[in-house]
Amino acid sequence: AQSVTQPDIHITVSEGASLELRCNYSYGATPYLFWYVQSPGQGLQLLLKYFSGDTLVQGIKGFEAEFKRSQSSFNLRKPSVHWSDAAEYFCAVGGFGTGRRALTFGSGTRLQVQP
Amino acid sequence: DAEITQSPRHKITETGRQVTLACHQTWNHNNMFWYRQDLGHGLRLIHYSYGVQDTNKGEVSDGYSVSRSNTEDLPLTLESAASSQTSVYFCASSDRGLGEAFFGQGTRLTVV
Numbered sequence: 001a002q003s004v005t006q007p008d009i010h011i012t013v014s015e016g017a018s019l020e021l022r023c024n025y026s027y028g029a030t031p032y033l034f035w036y037v038q039s040p041g042q043g044l045q046l047l048l049k050y051f052s053g054d055t056l057v058q059g060i061k062g063f064e065a066e067f068k069r070s071q072s073s074f075n076l077r078k079p080s081v082h083w084s085d086a087a088e089y090f091c092a093v094g095g096f097g098t099g100r101r102a103l104t105f106g107s108g109t110r111l112q113v114q115p
Numbered sequence: 116d117a118e119i120t121q122s123p124r125h126k127i128t129e130t131g132r133q134v135t136l137a138c139h140q141t142w143n144h145n146n147m148f149w150y151r152q153d154l155g156h157g158l159r160l161i162h163y164s165y166g167v168q169d170t171n172k173g174e175v176s177d178g179y180s181v182s183r184s185n186t187e188d189l190p191l192t193l194e195s196a197a198s199s200q201t202s203v204y205f206c207a208s209s210d211r212g213l214g215e216a217f218f219g220q221g222t223r224l225t226v227v
Contacts, residue, residue, distance in 0.1 A: 043218035101146055103216055107157040
């Protein structure tokens with residue numbers, strides 16, 4: 001069965017500092033990986049996705065993520081955090097094939113940004 | 116613009132009542148999903164559909180049902196609401212194959 005682990009429940013960074021959110025996955029085939037962001041009271045917005053090819057993917061709002069197959073990881077990074085980045089971030093995994101098109105989500109990491 | 120809408124946004128119901136949450140998408144997506152979001156659990160899959168007349172159980176399907184009579188709608192029914200079903204419910208859709216999932220704004224359901 002597929003699963004996603006986000007080890008950090010809550011992270012606090014200072015505005016302007018760099019950010020890395022961790023994500024580890026378990027999947028029996030080539031995974032399709034996603035990062036979503038959720039602002040309070042809102043739905044989820046896609047930040048970026050990895051399907052194949054270049055293991056470093058760029059997303060919206062200055063975010064990037066690196067797929068490392070050997071480590072089963074897909075960590076999200078941003079070089080300089082803005083106060084508006086405070087939100088909850090979810091990593092998700094999915095794939096082709098019957099039963100694999102539904103995404104499995106991690107439990108989320110809540111990001112707090114200090115001025 | 117295409118979108119996915121959920122209604123109602125907030126609902127309070129009593130234990131034992133039947134409740135239906137609506138989800139409507141104008142993306143013309145084949146895949147539709149229902150998730151519930153609870154603190155510490157992230158989003159957990161309740162039911163999903165890959166097309167008209169197709170429905171499948173997800174990780175936490177007990178007490179819930181769905182039906183897919185057209186491409187645009189996937190209503191979620193709680194047969195007999197329980198306090199454990201107090202949660203925020205999200206509907207999502209994606210294109211055939213695997214594209215990213217697009218989410219509605221969520222429905223906050225409270226069962227008292």
